[in-house]
Amino acid sequence: MKKLQLSFKTAAGKRRDLVLNYVKDDLDPLVVKNAMDKITASKIFEKDTVQLFAEVASAKYVQRTETEIFKTKLS
Known part of the structure; x- marks a missing residue:
């Protein structure tokens, strides 16, 4: 699944x-x-009076790939 x-x-x-x-x-x-x-x-995201999203930096898609090596009965 891709995330933004x-x-x-x-x-x-x-x-x-x-x-x-x-x-x-x-x-x-x-x-x-x-x-x-x-x-x-919007200035709606703030923590300890600091604007969290004050300036746009970048955007990217992130996709995680998992490759199973082995699995035990406990997993």
């Missing part, structure tokens, strides 16, 4: 990610950027 990882800079200059499940895998970059801009403009 939206990366932002906080008001303190640190990186914060917002990861979304169940997203379309053909999203237009401009649509994603505009959505991220709306998130930053």
Whole structure:
């Protein structure tokens, strides 16, 4: 399953990610950027008075691949 990882800079200059499940895998970059801009403009995410999603940084799809090596009866 692909996830969409939206990366932002906080008001303190640190990186914060917002990861979304169940997203379309053909999203237009401009649509994603505009959505991220709306998130930053809303200023609704805050921790200890620091704006968590203050500036848009990047967006990417993330897909995890698992390859089983072995499995015991306890698993």
